[in-house]
Amino acid sequence: MIIDAHTHICTNNTNPIASVDHLLEEMHAANTDAAIVFPLSDAFSANKELVDAIKGHPNLIPLAFINPNEKEALSQFKQCIEEYGMRGLKIHPTLSNFHIDDRSKLHELFSCCDEHRLNIVIHCTSDDHRVHPYHIETMAKCYPHATFQIAHMGAIWCADQAIETAKRNDNIYLDTGIASFNALRRAMNEVPDKVLMGADFPFYLYEMEQIKVKKSSRIFSK
Numbered sequence: 304m305i306i307d308a309h310t311h312i313c314t315n316n317t318n319p320i321a322s323v324d325h326l327l328e329e330m331h332a333a334n335t336d337a338a339i340v341f342p343l344s345d346a347f348s349a350n351k352e353l354v355d356a357i358k359g360h361p362n363l364i365p366l367a368f369i370n371p372n373e374k375e376a377l378s379q380f381k382q383c384i385e386e387y388g389m390r391g392l393k394i395h396p397t398l399s400n401f402h403i404d405d406r407s408k409l410h411e412l413f414s415c416c417d418e419h420r421l422n423i424v425i426h427c428t429s430d431d432h433r434v435h436p437y438h439i440e441t442m443a444k445c446y447p448h449a450t451f452q453i454a455h456m457g458a459i460w461c462a463d464q465a466i467e468t469a470k471r472n473d474n475i476y477l478d479t480g481i482a483s484f485n486a487l488r489r490a491m492n493e494v495p496d497k498v499l500m501g502a503d504f505p506f507y508l509y510e511m512e513q514i515k516v517k518k519s520s521r522i523f524s525k
Contacts, residue, residue, distance in 0.1 A: 309501025314352030321505040333509035337362040341393040371408040391422035396434040404438040417446035440468040462486035469497040
């Protein structure tokens with residue numbers, strides 16, 4: 304079974320490339336069985352729109368995209384989990400402008416994920432001081448029953464640090480979206496059971512990501 308762990312869906316019909324229909328076409332073309340999906344926007348309303356858009360497609364597993372700066376962030380997240388049936392949390396420190404180790408904004412959300420053993424997908428690229436892999440590690444140690452997915456593997460400049468944190472912590476995983484081939488080779492060599500394929504659709508194609516993952520895996524399977 305092939306599962307993609309990082310897929311965006313546009314919920315307001317403004318981006319047909321990121322539509323559910325186009326996603327399903329791409330999944331079929333790349334023999335992808337299931338995908339973890341979340342909205343392109345961190346607007347709360349996009350979560351209900353996403354759930355409505357994927358009805359009838361149980362192989363599309365929705366996560367709630369929440370902005371921790373919102374005063375009602377926790378109640379919004381609980382509504383997504385309890386009413387909408389969403390399966391985890393997506394947050395984007397760069398887009399929503401917060402620090403990943405800001406407990407005043409994240410403690411309640413992460414505690415909820417910890418209690419229900421949910422996955423947290425965290426956008427983490429380059430050297431953004433708001434979301435360095437070491438800061439994610441600090442939070443992962445505080446919420447050991449939640450799973451922390453370092454999206455993009457800290458690409459490009461922080462990939463080594465992302466791999467280090469995955470090696471040290473049972474609840475930290477890495478996804479491959481936009482990560483360089485060399486970074487992925489290192490991850491497959493050092494933490495192969497911690498690597499999740501994530502194409503970052505619609506920005507990249509499933510077929511391209513699968514080739515990258517397969518080739519990096521083949522190098523260390525000989």
